Amino acid sequence: MTSTARSSRSLVWAGAVVFVVAVGLVLLMVVRPSEASPSGSGTSGSGTSATAPAESSADVGFARDMSVHHQQAVEMAFIVRDRTDDEAVRRLAYDIINTQANQRGMMLGWLESWGRPKSSDRAPMEWMGHPATPDDGALMPGMATDTQLDRLRAAKGRDAEVLFLRLMTVHHRAGADMARAAAGSARTDEISDLAAGMARAQESEITLMADMLEARGAKP
Incomplete structure (x- = not known):
């Protein structure tokens, strides 16, 4: 494949992802408070829904942390x-x-609708009871x-494929693991449903990647 063709294809795919995320955020931003909050109440004077998940909740923690987790998965996928x-x-x-770009857009949209910041000084995974310790750039x-x-x-080539599949x-x-924890402790249907589906999908892809590694004569 020529560098020109590769560059054009990259722009098309990158544009598609940006479009998907943008559409997801727009749709979420126009949802009425009664549809975005767990009990359908309006917002308080501070701009935060009166019944929005607490800052320390699994719902907020998961949405924030998994957004970061997803962001790196998307980055690695673009690289390979x-x-x-x-x-x-x-x-x-x-x-x-x-x-994962679409799911990330949904989670950031929910944080916006709840009036919760998209980033925080809280330690990653604090909501799970065991805060993560960053290591050489690995936040979680x-x-x-x-x-x-x-x-x-x-x-390049097979080396890139094997390394990507392992990572x-x-x-x-x-x-x-994080998704299962959120599915069991989240109080909003948005997070519990998304997290449960996310866990199933990623477990399925783990099986697929094991088969792909085996086909390349490599171990997980």
């Missing part, structure tokens, strides 16, 4: 998409970009470190 011509890996990368369990991301950017498998395992 441009480091290999393998259609199976590129198709998986596109699915991750499309799905399962997230790739700066060193690992640099290795992925430098890899994304670890990423998905931690993401599924």
